[in-house]
Amino acid sequence: MSRGYRVALVGATGAVGREMLRILGERSFPIASLRLLASARSAGRRLTFAGEEIEVAEATPGSFEDLDLAVFDTPDEVALDLVPEAARRCVVVDKSTAFRMRDDVPLVVPEVNPEAARAHHGIVANPNCTMVTMLMPLAPLHRTAGCRRVVASSYQSVSGAGGPGVEDLYEQLEKLIPERDAVRRGSVEGLVGPGRAFRHPIAFNAIPHVGGFDDTGRTSEERRFAQETCKILDAAIDIFATCVRVPTVVGHAISAWVEFERPLGVEEARAAIAAAPGVALEDDPAAARYPTPLLAAGEDKAFVGRIRRDPANERALGFFSACDNLRKGAALNAVQVAELLVAEGLV
Amino acid sequence: MSRGYRVALVGATGAVGREMLRILGERSFPIASLRLLASARSAGRRLTFAGEEIEVAEATPGSFEDLDLAVFDTPDEVALDLVPEAARRCVVVDKSTAFRMRDDVPLVVPEVNPEAARAHHGIVANPNCTMVTMLMPLAPLHRTAGCRRVVASSYQSVSGAGGPGVEDLYEQLEKLIPERDAVRRGSVEGLVGPGRAFRHPIAFNAIPHVGGFDDTGRTSEERRFAQETCKILDAAIDIFATCVRVPTVVGHAISAWVEFERPLGVEEARAAIAAAPGVALEDDPAAARYPTPLLAAGEDKAFVGRIRRDPANERALGFFSACDNLRKGAALNAVQVAELLVAEGLV
Numbered sequence: 001m002s003r004g005y006r007v008a009l010v011g012a013t014g015a016v017g018r019e020m021l022r023i024l025g026e027r028s029f030p031i032a033s034l035r036l037l038a039s040a041r042s043a044g045r046r047l048t049f050a051g052e053e054i055e056v057a058e059a060t061p062g063s064f065e066d067l068d069l070a071v072f073d074t075p076d077e078v079a080l081d082l083v084p085e086a087a088r089r090c091v092v093v094d095k096s097t098a099f100r101m102r103d104d105v106p107l108v109v110p111e112v113n114p115e116a117a118r119a120h121h122g123i124v125a126n127p128n129c130t131m132v133t134m135l136m137p138l139a140p141l142h143r144t145a146g147c148r149r150v151v152a153s154s155y156q157s158v159s160g161a162g163g164p165g166v167e168d169l170y171e172q173l174e175k176l177i178p179e180r181d182a183v184r185r186g187s188v189e190g191l192v193g194p195g196r197a198f199r200h201p202i203a204f205n206a207i208p209h210v211g212g213f214d215d216t217g218r219t220s221e222e223r224r225f226a227q228e229t230c231k232i233l234d235a236a237i238d239i240f241a242t243c244v245r246v247p248t249v250v251g252h253a254i255s256a257w258v259e260f261e262r263p264l265g266v267e268e269a270r271a272a273i274a275a276a277p278g279v280a281l282e283d284d285p286a287a288a289r290y291p292t293p294l295l296a297a298g299e300d301k302a303f304v305g306r307i308r309r310d311p312a313n314e315r316a317l318g319f320f321s322a323c324d325n326l327r328k329g330a331a332l333n334a335v336q337v338a339e340l341l342v343a344e345g346l347v
Numbered sequence: 348m349s350r351g352y353r354v355a356l357v358g359a360t361g362a363v364g365r366e367m368l369r370i371l372g373e374r375s376f377p378i379a380s381l382r383l384l385a386s387a388r389s390a391g392r393r394l395t396f397a398g399e400e401i402e403v404a405e406a407t408p409g410s411f412e413d414l415d416l417a418v419f420d421t422p423d424e425v426a427l428d429l430v431p432e433a434a435r436r437c438v439v440v441d442k443s444t445a446f447r448m449r450d451d452v453p454l455v456v457p458e459v460n461p462e463a464a465r466a467h468h469g470i471v472a473n474p475n476c477t478m479v480t481m482l483m484p485l486a487p488l489h490r491t492a493g494c495r496r497v498v499a500s501s502y503q504s505v506s507g508a509g510g511p512g513v514e515d516l517y518e519q520l521e522k523l524i525p526e527r528d529a530v531r532r533g534s535v536e537g538l539v540g541p542g543r544a545f546r547h548p549i550a551f552n553a554i555p556h557v558g559g560f561d562d563t564g565r566t567s568e569e570r571r572f573a574q575e576t577c578k579i580l581d582a583a584i585d586i587f588a589t590c591v592r593v594p595t596v597v598g599h600a601i602s603a604w605v606e607f608e609r610p611l612g613v614e615e616a617r618a619a620i621a622a623a624p625g626v627a628l629e630d631d632p633a634a635a636r637y638p639t640p641l642l643a644a645g646e647d648k649a650f651v652g653r654i655r656r657d658p659a660n661e662r663a664l665g666f667f668s669a670c671d672n673l674r675k676g677a678a679l680n681a682v683q684v685a686e687l688l689v690a691e692g693l694v
Contacts, residue, residue, distance in 0.1 A: 149659070153500035153602035155553040155591065170527075173520060180517075183596050186644030186671075199635040204595050206502040206640055208602070208653050208667040213632040217613070217655035238659035242602040242667060244502065246593050248551050249530050255500035255555070255589040266564070285560040288546040293553055297533030306555050308564035312496070312585035320555040320589060324533075 004030025005347060006066060007338075008090075010059050010082065011073035012036035013045055015163055016095065019331035020071060021049055027335060030342065037063050039078070061085040068347050071334050072096060087122035091347050093337045095330060097220075100125040100228060107231050110336040111278035112139040116232075117340055124337055127228045129329025130154050130210075130221065130243060134254040135229060136302035136328070137321050140276035141269055142233050146261030150239045152225070155246045155253040156210060157293060158202060160325050165197040169247055172203035202247050210243040219243055251293025252329060253322040263314045269307050278328070283307055291322035299324055300332055351377025352694060353413060354685075355437075357406050357429065358420035359383040360392055362510055363442065366678035367418060368396055374682060377689065384410050386425070408432040415694050418681050419443065434469035438694050440684045442677060444567075447472040447575060454578050457683040458625035459486040463579075464687055471684055474575045476676025477501050477557075477568065477590060481601040482576060483649035483675070484668050487623035488616055489580050493608035497586045499572070502593045502600040503557060504640060505549060507672050512544040516594055519550035549594050557590040566590055598640025599676060600669040610661045616654050625675065630654055638669035646671055647679055 007029075011017045017038070024031065036047055037059035045056045057063065059082055064070060067090040072079055079096035086092045099105045106116040107125045112135060117124055127135070134152055141147060158165035172191050176183055183204050191201040200207050211220030226239035274281045282291050283305035291303035302323035310316035323329050341347045354376075358364045364385070371378065381396055384406035392403045404410065406429055411417060414437040419426055426443035433439045446452045453463040454472045459482060464471055474482070481499055488494060505512035519538050523530055530551050538548040547554050558567030573586035621628045629638050630652035638650035649670040657663035670676050688694045 151498040151604045153589075155502070155593065170524065173524060177517065177520060180596075183641075184644065186598070186641045186646070188641055200639055201641060204641060206593055206595060206600050206669075208600075208637055208639070209632070209635060216658070217632055217653065238657075240604050240657045240659070240663070240665060242500075242604075242653065242665055244600075244602065244667075246502065246553055247595070248553060249527075251533070253553050253555075253591075255591060257498045257587050257589075285556070285564055288556060290555050292547055292555070294530075294533045294535055294548060294551060297531065299533070306564065306589065310585075310587045311563070312587070316587070318587060318589060320591075322553075 004032045005068040005342065006033045007031050008035040008037055008064065008067050008070040010037045010070055012047060012056055013038045013042040014073055015159060016073045016326055016330045018047070019326050020073065020334060021047060023331050023335045025050055027339070029335065029338065035067070064089045069093065069338055069341070071338060073330070073334070083123060091120065091341060092123045093126065093334050094123055095126045095334055097128070097224060099123050100127065101231065107228060108337050108340070109135060109232060109333060110340045111136070111276070113232050114340050117337065117344065117346055120346065124341065126333050126337060127232065128221070128224045129160060129325040130156055130252050131225045131228045132329050132333065133252045133302055133321050133323040134256055135232060136279040136323065137273050137304035137319055138229070138258065139233060140272040140279070141258065141264065144268065144272040145264040147234070147237050147258055148261055149259040150237060150256060152239065152254050152256045153242045154244055155248070155293065156243060157248040157250050157252055157325060158197070158245065159250050160252060161197045166249060168197045169202050169249065172201055176203050198245065202245060204247065207245040208242060210245055248293045250297040250324060250326060251322050252325040253291065253293050253320065255320050257310065257316060257318050259313065259316040264317060266307050266309060266317070269317055273304055278302065279304060281305065291320055293322050296322040296324050300327055302328055351379045352415040352689065353380045354378050355382040355384055355411065355414050355417040357384045357417055359394060359403055360385045360389040361420055362506060363420045363673055363677045365394070366673050367420065367681060368394060370678050370682045372397055374686070376682065376685065382414070411436045416440065416685055416688070418685060420677070420681070430470060438467065438688060439470045440473065440681050441470055442473045442681055444475070444571060446470050447474065448578065454575060455684050455687070456482060456579060456680060457687045458483070458623070460579050461687055464684065464691065464693060467693065471688065473680050473684060474579065475568070475571045476507060476672040477503055477599050477601070478572045478575045479676045479680065480599045480649055480668050480670040481603055482579060483626040483670065484620055484651035484666055485576070485605065486580060487619040487626070488605065488607070488611065491615065491619040492611040494580070494584050494605055495608055496606040497584060497603060499586065499601050499603045500589045501591055502595070502640065503590060504595040504597050504599055504672060505544070505592065506597050507599060508544045513596060515544045516549050516596065519548055523550050545592065549592060551594065554592040555589060557592055595640045597644040597671060597673060598669055599672040600638065600640050600667065602667050604657065604663060604665050606660065606663045611664060613654050613656060613664070616664055620651055625649065626651060628652065638667055640669050643669040643671050647675055649675055
C-alpha cells in the first residue's frame, strides 16, 4: 500500500461495505493502511483489497486507535455505539441515519454542498439513498429557479433492504413463477413472516411501506426523504413523499413534480442539469430514452429524464430520475466524502 | 340460456374478453343469446359459457344483426371500424380509447357517474384501467371537499399491455434470474426488439413509458389519465400524471397527492371512502395494512390506504390505491355498464 491515510472500513462485509472496498480501489484512494471491521459474526472473514487479503476484525470501542479516517456502514444502533468512540480518535464518514439530522453533523453530497463538510466536528453524515436519486437533479434546478414544493413517489429496489431483501425477492420469484394462476388471482401465501425483509410478498408486487410508520401515517423513509433534502438544499422547500418498494434488484427511481419560484422552461432545466456534476441527462422520449433502474445500475451518476411542463402550472415541471442505490446512493458518496475531506485538508 | 338480452362479445378471446365472459357468468347477466366475436385469426376457437361451448366467429361489419347489446374489447383501429357499424343496430359498450373523449359518448363508471349513461347515442365508453384505480377513491373525496389538483404516479402491471406483456415479463425473468451479476450491473442485453411489448427490459426494472409520447413529452396514457378523470368528475381539476410500468403481473397502483378546496381531515376522508360503493378502505399502517397490487388481484373493488395529511398544506392529502386492472379496471366495469343500461331501460 502506498503512502496516504490510515483508514478503517466498519461494516466491511455488507453489500455496501464490499462496494465501498471496490470503489476505494477503483478510485485509488490514498491509503497507507486499511483496517476492515465488522460484527463479531463476520470477524475472521478475509476480503481482498489491492491484491492483498485482509482479515476482518470485530468492531469494538477499542478498534479506532491510530487511524485518520473511519468509514461506517452499519445499522443505526451500532453507529450510535461506535461512531462517537471513533470520532474521538479520527474523522468519521457515517452512512447510518443516526447522526444525519444533528446540527453539529454536516450531511454532505460532494457535488451539491461540499462546503458543509468544513464545519464538521469529527462526523460527516451521508444521506439516504432514495433522497439522493431526487437530489442530484433537484439541486441544479433549485439553484436555477428556486424550488418551493415537491411531490415525489419512489420506485425502490430490494437491495435497499440489504442482502435479505435481495434473497427474499429471488426466492419468492422462484416459488411464484410456476404458479401463474395464483399470481393472477393474488392467492399468494407463505412467503412472509419472521426473518423476512418485507411484510408482504415483494415478487410481482409493489409495497408502499419502507421503514416504520409514525403517528401521522408517514414512514421513517418518507420523513427522512423530506428532512434530508431540506437540510442539504433549503429548509423552505415543502416535500411530500411516498416511498414504495418494487421488485427491482438495484437502482432506485423517483417520479417528481416540482414547483419553482418562477417559470422554468424544459430546455433551461435540461441545460442546468447537463451542466451539473454527478448527474446525466437521459431525456429523448422519441428515441425511448429516459432513466430506468437497470440503466442506472452499475453507474456512478444519477440519470434524469421525462422533464416536462405541468400544463396547468407554468412554474412546475415533472421529471423521472434513477440512481444505483448501492453506488452513488451509498458507497460512492461515502468515498467521495472521504476524498473531499482529504482534498480540503479536513482529516 | 334464460330469457334476457341478445349479446355479442367482441374481442372474446383476449385476456379482458375471457375475463368478461367469466364475469357475465358469475353475475348471472340476463342473456338470451351470446355471440362471441374476434379477429379472423381467433375465429373457430371454442369458449365455454354457462356450460355450453360457443364457437368464436370473425367480427365483420355484418356481425351485428339481431342484437340488443355488443360489448367491445378490441384495439382502437378495430373499434373505429366496427363500433359505429354495431351502434347502428344495438347499444355498444366499448373498452377502447377511440370514442372516450367524444362529446356524444358518455364515459361511465357505474359507481361514480351512472347518470351519464342516460345521454348515450348508441355508444357508452369505459375509462382507462389506470385512471379507474385513482378515480374510485378520488370520486367520494371530490364530492366531500372538492378536488382541485392531483399529482399522481402509477405502478402499472404488465397485463395492462396484454398477453404479450405478461409473456415478456415471465420470459425475461427466466433468463435473468440465473444472471445475478449482470442484473446487479445492469448489463442486460437481447431482451427487447421487434415483437416485444416493451422498449426496455421490464424484469427487475421500472419503465416510465406507457403509450406513445406527444410533442410536450407527455405519454398518451398520461394524457388520458388526466382527460378521462376530468370528463368523469370535473373539468376544473388539474392533474399531473407520470405513468410507469413495473414488473407486476396483475394490479395497477397509484400514489396520489390531492389538493382540495377546503381542509379535509384523514378521518373525514376515510369515512367518505368507506361509505362509497366499489372501493374498500385498507388503511391500518400499524398492522402493515395498505393496498398492494397482489392484494387487489382477483378482487372487484379498488383498495385505498396510506391516507395522510400533507404537513405543509392543510388542504392536501396523499393516498395509495390499487385495483385489478383486468377486472374493475376493464372487464368488470364493462359488465357493470351493461347491467346499468339494462336496469335503466337504456338498451
